[in-house]
Amino acid sequence: MNSRQTPIPLRPTACPGLLRIVQALDGGICRIKLSGGAIRSEQAVAVADAAELYAGGIIEATNRANLQIRGIDGQQTALIDRLLAAGLGPGSAAADDVRNLMLSPTAGIDRQMLFDTRPLADRILTTVQQNERFHDLSAKFAVQLDGGEALAMLEHPHDVWLSAFERDGECRLAFGLAGCPTDTPAGSVTLNDGHDLVVAVLDLFLELARPEQSRMRHLLAEHSADDFLSRLAERVRFQVICDGLRTTRPGALHIGICPQAESGRVYIGAQPPLGRLDPAMLRGTAELAQAFGDASLRFTPWQSLLLPNVRDEHAAEVVLRLEQLGLLCSPDLALSRLIACTGSVGCGKGLADTKGDALQLAGLLQRYGHVLHVHLSGCPRSCAAAHIAPVTLLAVSIGRYDLYFRDAAQPGFGALHARNLTIEAVATLLDARARSPLDA
Incomplete structure (x- = not known):
């Protein structure tokens, strides 16, 4: 995509995007959608710089593991160009709205994960961005992919959800519509069929939904789930699940020091007070990730962030420095x-x-x-x-x-x-x- 873009016209939903600045009382809002909630250190610095130079210096972590900049005034194009140059934009302008796929913040590093969801997530995101028919989906239409991680938000409703489970020695993906992984699944597919399932669901939704039916729950209020699944079975193979799945998790923390799957490595969770960071806080956290982690940050559905792949012996120092930046690293704090x-x-x-x-x-x-x-x-x-x-x-x-x-x-x-x-x-x-x- 061209590195220079101007704000695009508002769609009826008026949800903020990277290329769509939505006005609020305190100025414009730019929402930056992060693949799997992850952002490289240099990209985080670019967000901090953009918020400082072209907005009011307020950066928010969202409950879908994205970032948004508030208080944008008259320099929208300069801000957008800065973010695009950092590689934070969509593959094409029309594809920004459809990048709504939520993973566990500890995808690929969680000690309890059944498989690494990131390659499948990348494949799904590439497909929905490259195929113009999916650009008609609502900016709120969202998919969740859960790999069985201990740290997972299982209560956010999604239009389509997939959740890994193991039975008879095989790892499969349970799936459901307009709900959460805590619901009774509609069926299951093999890991290899996860991509095709999502594509089939999206295609069928767009064929059946009227323009005002922007979410799966709207469609299912008119078409029964049984009817939808019957049509879906003509497009992709899946098995019906006759019993519920165990969805309770040990409850890994998203705040503090937590062990990873790899021995000797931890991730450190930190909470920006009430989900807000200033540029110095984000820039300083990115520098810590560069110095002590893998030069990346991961944002979470709890409006917090993780520094992954920190060596055990550096954990205490990283926590101290995060606290000096103003982040909360103890779950015992009321805030x-x-x-x-x-x-x-x-x-x-x-x-x-x-x-x-x-x-x-x-x-x-x-x-x-x-x-x-x-x-x-x-x-x-x-x-x-x-x-x-x-x-x-x-x-x-x-x-x-x-x-x-x-x-x-x-x-x-x-x-x-x-x-x-x-x-x-x-x-x-x-x-x-x-x-x-x-x-x-």
Whole structure:
């Protein structure tokens, strides 16, 4: 693709892309889609430079393991050119929207993985970029490929998901539609047929879906899953799975020092406070990856990052330097467990300063000695979290929130527990709940 591009017209979804700058209250947003969440050190430096030179210096890690730059003003073309020159763009301008394939952040290095998903992911991404028919997919249409890693986000819904499992000595890929790997699979294919399955699903979706049916769930509301699968069976071989799969994982950490499959190597997970990095933080982290790792970073669906392939003897020093840059490297910090959307500071739909309120809440929870997973959302769209958090605060006005607790029997955020609470009242209520013997 030509190294010089100007912003392309907005599609109806108006999702940000690298070539599509979408306006917000705090300026334009440019979203950089990372293959498998990975970025080379020199590319990370290019992102830091672009954010510093052409925007407001705010870089966000997203819940799909991508990056976005906020606060872009009048230098959109210069920013885009900088990122394209670093190799962060799509194969063609029209292909940017379809690069939505999420892997485990530890693909290829996880001690529990059943196979390395990266070659298959590269093949799928190459196909969807090179075939113009797939460019009609919605910018939100997404695929997940799970290789059985211990560190995996299994709760984000995807239009198509594939998850590795082992049975009778054979590794296969279970798959499902409009859901998560924790759902009952629709069927399974061999590893060699994974690419053809995804292509067949995408082709069939585009044939059946009306223009307003941009997601798989929209199509399945009209065409039954059984009908879709019957048509799919005419295009690709798959086996029906009669029983569910075990999807629980040991729960590897995305924060702190964790061993890799290769002896003597670790990855180090670090959390940018509330998912935001400044240029110095990203540049410094890239330099650490260059000096102590494999000159790459991996971003995660938890809005954090990993430095892979660090030697055991260097781990403590890397953690110290990450903390000096302002990243959180301990899961025992309350702030490391909180997520918040942009809020009213940068979004016209936000009813409260969610990030400012999250900082206040983190301080109160730390004082009480509690480390809880809490999601603060400025409006019902829930942009910061694709999954349902154990605790959700939904803004209703400046500094006030409705409080929800996750409940599998309840739709949306879960069960409404209290309305119109201040942050201080939320902290007091959560402290009392944590101390209650009924919740022990």
